[in-house]
Amino acid sequence: MARRAVALVTVNETCAEVLQRRLRPRRTIIVRNCPPRWAPSDPPSKRLRDAVGVPDSTPLILYHGGFVPGRGIEQLAESILAPGLASAHVAFLGFGPLRTELDQMTRDPRFGGRLHLLDVVVPDELLDWVAGADATVSLLQPTPQNHMFATPNKLWEGLAAGVPVIVSDFPIIRRIVMDDPVGPLGATCDPTDPLSIAGAIRAIVERQPDERAALRARCLRVAHERWNWESESARLVDLYAGIRTSN
Secondary structure, X not given: OOOOOOOEEEOOXXXXXXXXXXXXXXXXXXXXXXXXXXXXXXXXXXXXXXXXXXXXXXXXXXXXXXXXXXOOHHHHHHHOOOOOOOOOEEEEEEEOOOHHHHHHHHOOHHHOXXXXXXXXXXXXXXXXXXXXXOEEEEOOOOOOHHHHOOOOHHHHHHHXXXXXXXXXXXXXXXXXXXXXXXXXXXXXXXXXXXXXXXHHHHHHHOOOHHHHHHHHHHHXXXXXXXXOHXXXXXXXXXXXXXXXXXX
């Protein structure tokens, strides 16, 4: 089917290379699933912090998305027990089969009420919620191979909201977060190791206020200049226009 199609559309360069080698499509188009350009309020929205019940001075880390295995949910929870993160809170925003397990974790006295489980929000309001976090996380575990090649939605949503991102230290996602021409956009970690995750969190929340503001500004800048749906969708439009012309 891939070889008979006019083009194959995929989400990043690594996937494109693998699919090109395995499937040999006629043409491959990369279209990243970035949100449209978005402007956060100044100061950022209080929706997330009001829902969790913590002030601006409290480090707040956000996991948003599916509550499913292999996403580093358990490792993230354990990370805030590490030295230096005694005041940090984690909000889990989403839905999925691990919700019951997450609910039990929030009641575990080891965490001292610092884990919070929130209901999913409508997509049009998501970035307003994300903007209230100090960092978002995408902690895909190193199996299956699909995780190693992924550039997940929550990466782009964090940047679109102007929030630093903490991601698994896999090659393609590391290049996006750590090697951007304007500077790092967050931190990387070993997603299997709560201590490594804790180190990445501290690398963001322990910065001086002006450094944290500059980091958030970089995230929003790259989202506006490069990682946005207006830019990405143009390749789809060109593809469809070419198909129409050829027919």
